Amino acid sequence: MNQSALIRPEWTPATIGLMVLGFVVFWPLGLAMLAYIIFGDRLRGFKRDANNRADEWAGKTSRWFSRSRAAGYNTHFSTGNVAFDDWRKAELNRMDEERRKLDEMRDEFDSYSRELRRAKDQEEFDRFMRERRNSNASGQNPVVDV
Known part of the structure; x- marks a missing residue:
């Protein structure tokens, strides 16, 4: 443990001051x-200890999830009614x-939107370059705001 820390769990002037300030501002x-x-x-x-317990629990549930998916249960338990289970699996x-x-539709739309943005950016860039060439050709120095 870093013993040079300013705020450590012991009675130091900094922790006492923070405690008093905490009671003054908001008692909790x-x-x-x-x-x-x-x-x-x-x-x-x-x-x-809490992290170890959470890791153990997450490991157990992920193992259960992978076993149930491999068995084709889609994380649902069998009801015992074969007709219902077949219908549920089909659904x-x-x-x-x-x-x-x-x-797939979302991916297509995302690629369409990207292409649209790229085309718009290209059009804006081309317009900028055209205006820049025109201003340089006419002998004007473009005004640059800093």
Whole structure:
């Protein structure tokens, strides 16, 4: 732990001043600073433990998700009714196909918009160059605002 830190979880003039200032401005801030002074040395271990638990949970759920997708369940459980499960699977496949079509349409529109912006930028640049050539040909120096 960096012991040269100005704000560390112990009774230093800086932490006491921040605590008093917190109570003056908004009392929950002062209370939070008091809790940090008293329990701050335990926060590092608490944070490490919480992160480890969250990582374990995320690993378990991602393994479950990948297994269920590989089994073709689309993250849904079987109801036991074969006809309903078949219908649901067909509907989910249809929705996936619709989503794929929408994604393709969005990609096409994005490329169209990019091309439109590029054409507009090219037209503006060409107009700028034309005006610049015309002003230089007529012997005028273009005015540059700085």
